[in-house]
Amino acid sequence: MSFFLSLVEWDMFTPPKWNGFGNYITLFSDEMFWKSLKVTLLYTAVNVPLSLIIGITIALLLNHRIPGLSVFRTMYYLPSVVSGVAVSMLWVWIYHPDYGYINYFLGLVGIDGPMWLQDPVWALPALIGVGLWPVGGTMIIYLAGLQGIPSQLYEAARIDGAGGVQIFFRITLPMLSPVIFYNIVVGVIKALQVFTEPKVMTNGGPNSATLMYMLYLYRNAFKWFKMGYASALAWILFLIILLCTILLIRSAASWVYYEGEVRGK
């Protein structure tokens, strides 16, 4: 159905016109399509690795026995409980060039903060920052993964004379790799479809610097009622997601380590 729609030209008010692969051909010469694709891929390429690194780092820190652990865990996790328009509104105020606290703190250390959401260069990094706030959600998964690593492995490694760095790369990371894999797959799929933040915070601006793919699709479908063209956009996005997932699954064989006995079903 969706694929059929992508082959027609239809504004929903007049009967659909058969367009063959015309919509797809138009796509390739559509500057805004390429722009939105670039912005979205850039967002994904930065957001996913960063949330991986930050998530694992916090999990490693919280894997120590320090006082107030459960309180800290809650504090890191809390942002992932909330989402949507309210969060986006909050960050618009935090990024306020003159009276937001980010530029205030930057000012304290002598940095003249940028205009953030109004600045074509800094708007996308600002959105990436918002995307990292709920990193506690993945952190909890890493923490559970860390706690599932049997301590004998560490002890054996220590007896063999392995140092901290070696233990991290030879034991912790491989043992954590199934969880990392899961989080990367979910993270990529989510990041490619980000919509609420760019819609509420920047509406794609300034100068299309944050024109995410879903936002462009939304405009085509529900603002300009180009249903056929928007369906073609949806199909391209689906293919990109499918491709990313297949590539990730293919690559998994070489770096994801599964313990034999855990894989039951």
Add this chain to the structure above:
Amino acid sequence: MSSLTVSSLSGKKVKQALGKVVIFIIVLIGALAFVLPFIWMLSSSLKAESKLFTIPPQWIPSPVKWDNFIKSLTVLPFQVYYRNTAIITVSTIIGDVFTAALVAYGFARFRFRGRNVLFILVLSTIMLPPQVTIIPRFILFRWLKWIDTFVPIILPAYLGGSAFYIFLLRQFFLTIPRELDDAAKIDGLGPLRIFTMIILPMSKPALAIIAIFSFLFNWNDFWHPLVFLSSEEHYTVALGLYSLQGHFFSTVSLLMAAAVMAMLPCLVLFFLAQKYFIQGVVITGVKG
């Protein structure tokens, strides 16, 4: 764990203790950074408008303007938006939990031809993002004249619901011993009674997790209401916030007060059901 096994060299112990202090300080600073947006939001929501624009920022509002909250709820008909959101959220939760439980029960307990193929097919829809199917759904619901009603948002939960929830529940059902089913069968219970009298009562934690996930998703959902609802008396809280942001009379304190109110149910739910949250996230992440 290591302090007991490691030799009692005092130098090493001091080093370890020092390491812990450093970790504690890093964790503390990070944790403060993560909750600072909440504090900032709450502080801004209680300020007089003139106190918002000061350098350095005023962290503790004085005077405290509680009436920002009343104003933020009445400047637009938010009581209607909250009612709408509650209707959508509650009906969707019931649909999600009920459908997922029924389908998962089928996959977990019955052998039938093509079961595995069907299960993989269901799972593969996780990869098919809802945004991609939005256009055919929109056209279908428009043809049925259901645009600008809650039906397009609620109905999908009753027609199969979410593959993710089905998967979660099936995994949980598989951990319930089959002997219980068999015993019930000997006592003359049919599959439906087994489902309602044995499987469901034993799965309360898993059902709670799904209800929580479903609540959080629907409460915060912006995409579906934005696409399917158009008249203001059908707005949800998310749409209300969005239109509040665009209004000329809304001030930063009003926006922040409205944001606090919108987030509050999620935060309260989290503190009430913290155990299930962590469990749910871990089940999906580690076992998925």
